[in-house]
Amino acid sequence: MMLEPHLDPKTQLLIALGSAVAAKCQACFAGLYTKVGEIEATEQEVRAAVSIGTKVAGKSHDFMAVFVEETTKGAVAAGGEGTETGTCECC
Numbered sequence: 504m505m506l507e508p509h510l511d512p513k514t515q516l517l518i519a520l521g522s523a524v525a526a527k528c529q530a531c532f533a534g535l536y537t538k539v540g541e542i543e544a545t546e547q548e549v550r551a552a553v554s555i556g557t558k559v560a561g562k563s564h565d566f567m568a569v570f571v572e573e574t575t576k577g578a579v580a581a582g583g584e585g586t587e588t589g590t591c592e593c594c
Contacts, residue, residue: 512542513542513543513544513548516535516538516539516542516544517544517548517549517551517552518552519531519535520532520535520536520539520549520552520553520556521552521553521555521556521559522556523535523556524552524553524556524557524559524560525556525557525559525560525563526560527560536549567581568580568581569581
């Protein structure tokens with residue numbers, strides 16, 4: 504995996520893994536994770552990438568919740584009743 508010439512393959516894969524977590528794309532993460540052995544990433548490095556992706560996803564959810572509530576002047580609470588979670592339509 505070499506998409507960006509300014510970053511080494513391990514860094515690229517770790518960024519991609521964290522991004523897959525942030526995007527909540529199970530298929531992306533699973534596909535990328537199969538390449539971990541090829542670039543000799545440690546489980547500790549993978550855990551760090553996952554942790555960063557999880558934090559990014561959490562913050563983006565918090566920001567979006569505030570945006571929805573401000574935009575609707577409180578008429579719609581983000582993450583409230585009737586919202587779906589755990590689905591992925593990106594792949």
